[in-house]
Amino acid sequence: MFDQIVAALEQHPGVSDWTVSHRRSRSVQLYLIGRETESLRDVASEEFDVEVCNDHPAPAAGAAGTSPGTAPATPGVEGTVRGVAGLKLVPADAGRLAQRLDDAVLMAQLVHNPPYALAAPATYPEVPLADPELVSAQGAARAGQDFAGQLWELVEREAGVRLSASELFLTYSEVELRNSRGIRVASAGTRVLSELVLLAGDGGAEEAEHFRQLQGRRLADLHLPAAVAEAAQAARDTLRARAPRTGTGPIVLSGDALIPLFEAFTYQASAAAAYMKLARFEVGESIYGQRDVTGERLTLRANALRPFGLASHCCDGDGLPGQDTLLIEDGVLRARHATQRYAQYLGIPATGAPGNTEVATGGTSLDDLLNAADGAALYHVVGFSAPDVDPITGDFGSEIRLGYEITPQGRRPIKGGSVGGNVFEAFADARFARELLERGEYAGPAGVRFAALRVSGDD
Amino acid sequence: MTETGEVSLRPSGGASGAAARHAADAALAAELRERYGFLRQVVADMERSVPYAAALVSGVDGLRLNLRDGEQQASRRDPQHGIVLTASNGSFLEEVATDATDPAAVRRAAHDLVEGVRSRRSAAGGPADGGASPLGIDPGPPLEGDFATPVQIDPLQETLAQKLARYEALRQRVRALDRRVVQGTARYSDGVETKVFVNRAKFVTEVLHRVSLNLTVFVSDGQQRRYDWLSLGGTGGLERLAVGDEDLERMRDTAVALLSARPVPPGTYDVVTDPSVSGVLAHEAFGHGVETDMFLKDRARGAAYIGRQVGSEHVTIMDDPTVPGGYGSYFVDDEGQPATPTCIIKNGVLQQGLSDLFSATRLGITRSANGRRESFARKAYARMSNTFFAPGAYTREQVLESLEDGLLLVQASSGMEDPKGWGIQVSTHYAREYRGGRPTGVVYAPISLTGYVPDVLHHVSMVADDLELHAGGCGKGWKEYIPVGDGGPHLRTRVRLG
Structure with missing residues (x-):
């Protein structure tokens, strides 16, 4: 079907340029409830992502479908605009390719964008993305059974804790991308996703749960023994957790509570944000604006080359090679990550899809960041219910799923209430842990201490 | 439209409007029916080897x-198009999902599924997962039927050019609302969902039409950027997406007002929730909290509270897939159960x-019509349809005028459940202060609204009569x-706010 699609695109008079990405996936899915299997599933799917470009004369200003900014942008193509249509095809479309393609061309003829050129062939880096154990269907099925056995054994070792439920998705995908400028590149990778729910009991009717989602390229990336031990402790702590107190003060965020905060910086460093006029800072400017910076300054990279990183790739969806890009250095925006299209719109280098978020670690141990020696209570939040970070305003707030109140007298677990603030303000007075945490698409400090965030809890 | 429910970019010919759509869906x-x-x-062939198949x-x-x-x-x-075959092995459900739907491929998949069940059963020396009790699945009463969403203004009767012109013009109106507007966006979608469910008692087809529109305005005072949005959606046609001038002006006024908004002082407040916030409260509090797959996993505290008071007498919460035009409406769930309303909480x-x-x-309880899948490639879980607080006896004005010193919470953006701990989080775009x-x-x-679900529901003291349903994703x-x-x-x- 791939060759048929390519041939049809090449022959269609309305197609100026094209990109096709073919993905074939196979997934083994295992669902457990306690020590029983709830469901076992085997899923196979195939799809083609087609992008069809049609260059056509710019419509008169004010004509239907025009918008400000669609004026020609490329020298030499005065009066020409580019229409782009996305067309996803599935095997059920096999008998109707010509009609599908006609529809896509019609779509592309009706939308008007500044012209841009597709990515050209390049040298692609070798980035390891696949767990060899999960490449075959039999290997994945066997790995799923082994995972269940190991999980049951690990949970059994934990006092006061039982397994409520778990899900495991083991997926192998092959992707091949071609475009009209001659790119032809293929890659293969595996992804592992597991959800783990542990229940802790006090021997009576009271129970508390801890939910954790684990993701990686390889089963080993889930670090199951450590994850179960941490989840078990978290479930036991949740059982005796109480609400925090209302106030404003120092807070350490770590692990899953911390990682989403960096998304606001990654978005603000994007060419898309700049093109949409939603970026807060320009290249060469401080990300803190006029604020005094009293903590450590942020250094952040977008790295698509990290071996087995969840967002790693040798080639992005446009056909650009994976790259490692320094976005923010010591609190100054150094570059924007830019797709092929936005890079040309802004006249900046194309870096491709951003890949993994890498943040420079700091100079203080996590233990020292958690020190409440000055006498005031310090909160350490390890999990939010649903971290909600607004990448445009920087505002964030979320319910505390689990944290700790640390005082010179000791540490007690907390849950409920919420932490709120603004990331662009908060990072102006922040200290980063020196321990490195690698989790999913993130590699960076295991924790960050913020001088002052708002806590809403018991009045 | 063809047998897979695909959408043409060209208008379909023939009769116009609702009647034409009705005929096309028939x-x-x-x-x-012919194809599948x-x-x-x-x-039937699968059930020669397994006790239940679908x-x-x-x-x-x-x-x-x-x-x-x-x-x-x-x-x-x-686009998604595929089939999922389900087989009970006597203890649990095994499934094969594939995007190959021709008869030969489906028969091959069915054969592989049954063989897999058989081989695992013999390897285990009996029903797979011998620890589980036998699973006796009832296929339900016989049902043969074809169902389709009624559509008044058919999106499929419009050309792409017409849709582009309409929504770009709408976006331009957003863009021109105020000199402080720096960006205006419009996102439109229409879609047709087709389903065929078959078990030994049922053969049902379903055609669902769903539309959505999101308009967002971004404003700047030179220092910061704020925004507001209008989100519409439902099952049906373009009649669900009507936007008036007053909607756009309200969006602009809110975005501009947010330029001078301040963080809410953390604390506990008397509040009035607007319909979107009420909806997310219902969804997170006693929507997720009563999904019975969570009962089976001991993840829902609500399992022990059936028949008990969990809120004030003003609280009635429904889940109803039959609401005309509801974004979560359907006729039959993904496991063949005909849609009916479920009263989750009645008078608290x-x-x-x-x-x-x-x-x-497994639980031996009456089935409701809430077995839903993200797609054929995903497992069915107990899921919500349209979940809402039932209307009360007060007017909106009476409820707002009762706020002596409190906040009106407006425009929920997201929420999170905690069925085991009965915690709740609802992220809300903004709040307006009310005095007297x-x-x-x-x-x-x-x-950020947080709290303990029974506390929030026990504190419900007034309920207005202005029920609204909103479209969302879950x-x-x-x-x-x-x-x-x-x-x-x-x-x-x-509630507690921060």
Whole structure:
């Protein structure tokens, strides 16, 4: 079907340029409830992502479908605009390719964008993305059974804790991308996703749960023994957790509570944000604006080359090679990550899809960041219910799923209430842990201490 | 439209409007019956080896437009088309899902599934997972039927050019609302979802039409950027997406007011929730909290509270997939159960949960029509449809005028459940301060509502009569996204904000 699609695109008079990405996936899915299997599933799917470009004369200003900014942008193509249509095809479309393609061309003829050129062939880096154990269907099925056995054994070792439920998705995908400028590149990778729910009991009717989602390229990336031990402790702590107190003060965020905060910086460093006029800072400017910076300054990279990183790739969806890009250095925006299209719109280098978020670690141990020696209570939040970070305003707030109140007298677990603030303000007075945490698409400090965030809890 | 429910970019010919759509959907149902009639035999063949078998063919297709300054995107909405075959091995459900739906491929998949069940059974020396009790699945009463969403203004009768012109013009109106507007975006989507469900008692086809529109305005005072949005959606046609001038002006006024918003001082407040916030409260509090697959996993505290008071007498919460036009509406769930309303809480007393086939069978409870899948490639879980607080006896004005010193919470953006701990989080775009029953003009943003679910519901003291339903998406944990509706009237309660 791939060759048929390519041939049809090449022959269609309305197609100026094209990109096709073919993905074939196979997934083994295992669902457990306690020590029983709830469901076992085997899923196979195939799809083609087609992008069809049609260059056509710019419509008169004010004509239907025009918008400000669609004026020609490329020298030499005065009066020409580019229409782009996305067309996803599935095997059920096999008998109707010509009609599908006609529809896509019609779509592309009706939308008007500044012209841009597709990515050209390049040298692609070798980035390891696949767990060899999960490449075959039999290997994945066997790995799923082994995972269940190991999980049951690990949970059994934990006092006061039982397994409520778990899900495991083991997926192998092959992707091949071609475009009209001659790119032809293929890659293969595996992804592992597991959800783990542990229940802790006090021997009576009271129970508390801890939910954790684990993701990686390889089963080993889930670090199951450590994850179960941490989840078990978290479930036991949740059982005796109480609400925090209302106030404003120092807070350490770590692990899953911390990682989403960096998304606001990654978005603000994007060419898309700049093109949409939603970026807060320009290249060469401080990300803190006029604020005094009293903590450590942020250094952040977008790295698509990290071996087995969840967002790693040798080639992005446009056909650009994976790259490692320094976005923010010591609190100054150094570059924007830019797709092929936005890079040309802004006249900046194309870096491709951003890949993994890498943040420079700091100079203080996590233990020292958690020190409440000055006498005031310090909160350490390890999990939010649903971290909600607004990448445009920087505002964030979320319910505390689990944290700790640390005082010179000791540490007690907390849950409920919420932490709120603004990331662009908060990072102006922040200290980063020196321990490195690698989790999913993130590699960076295991924790960050913020001088002052708002806590809403018991009045 | 063809047998897979795909959408043409050209207008379909013939009669116009609702009647034409009705006729086209009837023809589509006939095509689906013709094409997938062989599934009766596939299911019967599977049931020679397993105690229960079923098949679900599902497909989604449609159009998406994404419009903003200097950029327009039109794309075919992610099409999905495939089949999932389900077999009980006597203890649990095994499934094969594939996008190959021709008879030979389906028969091969069915054979592989049954062989897999058989080999695992013999390897285990009996029913797979010998520890589990036998799973006796009831296929339900016989049902033969074809169902389709009524559509008044058919999106499929409009050309792409017409849609582009309409929504770009709307976006331009957003763009021109105020000199402080720096960006205006419009996102439109329409889609057709087709399903065929077959088990030994049922052969059902379903055609669902779903549309959505999101308009967002971004403003700047030179220092900061704020925004507000209008989100519309439902099952049906373009009649669900009507936008008036007053809607756009309200959006602009809110975005501009947010430029001077301040963070809410953390604390506990008397509040009135608008219908969107009421809806997310219902959804997170006693929507997820009564999904019976969570009962089976001991993840829902509500399991022990059936028949007990969990809120004030003003609280009645429903889940209803039959609401006309609801974004989460359907006729039959993905496991063949005909849609009916479920009263979750009546006058503060928890009545019953929302179930899927497996959990209802395991728990021995009456099934509700809530077995839903993200797609054929995903498992069915107990999921919500349209979940909402039932309307009360007060007017909206009476509820707001009762706020002596409190906040009106407006525009929910997301929420999170905690069925085991009964915690709740609702992220709200902003709040307006009220004193003496009147707005003071002070605006707070952003707002995180948190609390203990029974406390929030016990504090509900007034419920207005202005029920509204909103369109949304719902995940199970962090995945399995499906379209749902939620809503309610304005409610007065007391919550913790930060």
